[in-house]
Amino acid sequence: MSHYAIGVDLGGTKTLTALVDGRGGVVARVRVATPTTGPDAVIEAIAASVAELSNRSGVAPRSALGVGVGAPGPLDTGSGVVFEPPNLPGWRDVPLAALMAKRLGVPTFVENDANAAAMGEHWVGAGQGVDDLVYLTVSTGIGGGLILGGRLYRGASGTAGEVGHMVIARDGPRCGCGRAGCLEALASGTAIAREARLVVESGRPTVLSQVPPEAITAEAVARAAGEGDPLAREVFAGAAAALGVGITNLVNLLNPALVIIGGGVSGAGELLFAPVRRIVRQEAFERPGAAVRVVPAALGDDVGVIGAAAVVYERVRS
């Protein structure tokens, strides 16, 4: 008999729900805008997506092993309670796992979205078969998840893996978390766009000065850098160097066999990966530096739903 799990990637703007088989294959997926009117509406939207998946696939929701939800933190995996995620307005201490299980009639498990993504990449993505890996997602912010000894490492209260909030430059720019010089404040998409706007404002010549300020995104900077714009290259190189320093810290501390970088900024490809790899090679201790590879994530936009399904398979099996 085939096994199925339902994976939900609950984001601030959109929610992807998918039926995922026991080998990590996405059988069907439904994408909707995330309702902004609070948890009840979100649960109804997910239930409607699940019904549609069932219609399309012929797999009854109740025959699924369970539902996994990758959600923005902070949250408590054990109890399935989502606290106050900054990008889910109106949510406060929501017992999401219990509410979803009641609504759908199947066991539901909730996990931090970056942790779920790490599990997805470990299961059927770039980290298959690798017991010790660090996953980073570099987009608006920088999040991550740690697979240590073959399993997701959650720490003492389920919050482990916050790779973005490691200070690497105490005199650096202020971070959203309140500290100064966090990796996120130096190498996230938001940080890249901010630095690029500062360059444009300074009046130095760059193709980015022809772009409206609100369209100066990390992607636009990467594109301009790819086309050879010297100042865009400088901005992107600064972020990549910070990421290299942060990853070297992780390599020295955790000695992973693999560092996987996903998220929108990783789409810049070698513009990002080449300097990161060079810094790790030059700065990490010899043995952990030789033991690690730095690679792009493999699962693209499906990483969230596959990872959320991985959470189900992990929980049901254990």
Add this chain to the structure above:
Amino acid sequence: MSHYAIGVDLGGTKTLTALVDGRGGVVARVRVATPTTGPDAVIEAIAASVAELSNRSGVAPRSALGVGVGAPGPLDTGSGVVFEPPNLPGWRDVPLAALMAKRLGVPTFVENDANAAAMGEHWVGAGQGVDDLVYLTVSTGIGGGLILGGRLYRGASGTAGEVGHMVIARDGPRCGCGRAGCLEALASGTAIAREARLVVESGRPTVLSQVPPEAITAEAVARAAGEGDPLAREVFAGAAAALGVGITNLVNLLNPALVIIGGGVSGAGELLFAPVRRIVRQEAFERPGAAVRVVPAALGDDVGVIGAAAVVYERVRS
């Protein structure tokens, strides 16, 4: 029947060998200067210490479960080979476990000294019963070990736990490892002494200016700070603040229930712990910050031999 293990704390200047019972109690210990003429002389010195322990305790070496050696890294735990530790001159790719096992006739296991200390504190020290903890030793350098999910975490090639070589200030002072602004370059005993000497050289008034330069150690700075010398307080506070930033990074990343600080500099007590705890409380994310305690190591000078014995019990049992 009682079980015994022999624990060896092999240091650059002295070597402590002890008979340790199955509950982590030190039955007898022998301390010798570490021979500086290479591995053969060291192995003979340890064999002589083991013979003396046997005479004193009546426990035959061959009845011990095994010998554990905590040694300076880099080394390979699996094969028991010690590579080129900077503070063991003349050592290069020494198969220490095999040589010791042959000489003593009992199974021998080799572990990085900071990892062994982490295991000791976890077994019968400040970390008893705590599944997720970070151990730091702050002395000449800064080393550490990670207990994650109740076990020592060694990483992909056995080098995990290098907490001292995390860059927290990219513009900071050069570190012995070649990077700039590592925690070790800012908060180790060596860093404290260096900063204090700079203050003295600057001519600013401090009781430390009456101390010969070579006697300006972290301990002397801590003493002067404890007596109220403003500049000594400033120097020590700077190191403690750096340590607080580094530990906050670890708290955000790993979400440990406990951070244990050992090593000579931790002897400064509240002068070190109060600012570290304040920074963790102020700067860490709310949940991991609330989940963690920062405490002094409990085993003192015996931590190395107890930890080395813990390695034996772990290996023999698994």
